[in-house]
């Protein structure tokens with residue numbers, strides 16, 4: 351067992367920390383208040399290679415491992431969840447799925463421009479009437495010769511209006527029994543005729559992030575854009591979540607750290623009864639819990655990262671890490687707001703933003719209730735991992751960092 355970070359891990363973490371803290375933090379509140387994405391975030395993440403941080407060099411990425419991905423997501427959400435959401439959908443839910451499931455030709459066409467940051471990517475599973483239960487999705491894909499005709503609506507989609515490539519799920523066999531075997535995955539592109547999108551307004555959190563809807567009306571999608579086999583979409587969607595949830599959990603740990611660091615500073619400055627509030631035992635307890643949640647979440651996340659590096663299925667471990675880290679990030683943010691008193695209740699400080707952002711992560715990519723069902727079903731023996739046609743790709747420094 352190895353707990354130390356390599357020089358490469360530290361270097362990548364520092365690069366992302368510098369970007370998030372120095373370039374984005376100074377104006378993030380402004381964009382959060384405006385409910386608009388910070389305009390520099392996506393182009394700079396592309397330029398710095400963050401969007402392809404753990405995609406092999408031969409596919410245009412930086413060739414780092416899954417520990418690095420966790421560190422990157424933590425640093426991004428230390429500043430704001432909207433930065434990390436980009437990694438969750440672009441890298442976690444889309445690029446890593448292509449690495450696992452796409453053909454070599456599709457990797458060249460879609461993965462390479464995504465890893466270099468030339469194209470932005472998202473993942474559209476949720477619909478107005480299908481969230482926790484994606485098997486009930488209604489979007490359809492009808493085969494006509496060499497194309498599929500897609501119709502349907504997707505809702506609550508991150509980067510809906512910004513992504514060039516969108517991994518969408520639709521029913522090729524709406525009457526399939528079991529129903530999940532009727533779902534197929536497709537890559538649609540923004541410029542396809544019949545694709546429209548818009549932003550969702552009035553969100554509680556991730557206000558500096560882009561969340562929207564996508565409508566597909568008689569969209570002709572060439573067969574070459576089908577990812578995986580017909581009927582394999584549900585397996586693909588779930589394997590995407592194994593990576594997406596990991597990035598959400600790692601980001602949530604960044605939120606816990608933000609609450610901890612900000613609370614430590616404030617508790618030493620703010621005085622009541624003639625002493626800094628840090629000296630009151632009930633304040634120390636809040637700090638102690640935040641430290642406990644951060645360290646415990648780190649262990650769960652790094653265990654999941656270690657399994658990912660081996661190419662071992664990690665659905666249970668990732669779901670556990672996501673559940674714990676996101677639930678605890680809500681707790682940490684609640685405690686931080688309390689510790690800041692009335693100032694915590696105002697947007698003069700960051701902790702109210704952390705709380706609004708943290709609440710999203712216990713809903714998306716599988717709510718905390720769904721993560722609990724997953725843990726219970728594994729423990730009870732109701733759920734086992736069945737072999738996939740394409741298993742997760744193990745990390746191997748030599749091949750991931752080679753140009754060939």
Ligand SMILES: Cc1cc2nc3c(=O)[nH]c(=O)nc-3n(C[C@H](O)[C@H](O)[C@H](O)COP(=O)(O)OP(=O)(O)OC[C@H]3O[C@@H](n4cnc5c(N)ncnc54)[C@H](O)[C@@H]3O)c2cc1C
Pocket residue numbers: 439472473474475476479480481482483505506507508509556561710713714715716717718719720723
């Ligand atoms: C900011 C944001 C970004 C998002 N980005 C994306 C994206 O990029 N792509 C995408 O596809 N989706 C995205 N989503 C959608 C998200 O994944 C769904 O909201 C989530 O899966 C929950 O679905 P729902 O909102 O329809 O809730 P529902 O499924 O309607 O659930 C409602 C409530 O019931 C609970 N519940 C449901 N079933 C059970 C059960 N069996 N047992 C116990 N409790 C249950 C849920 O936990 C929840 O509390 C995003 C959502 C948000 C808020």
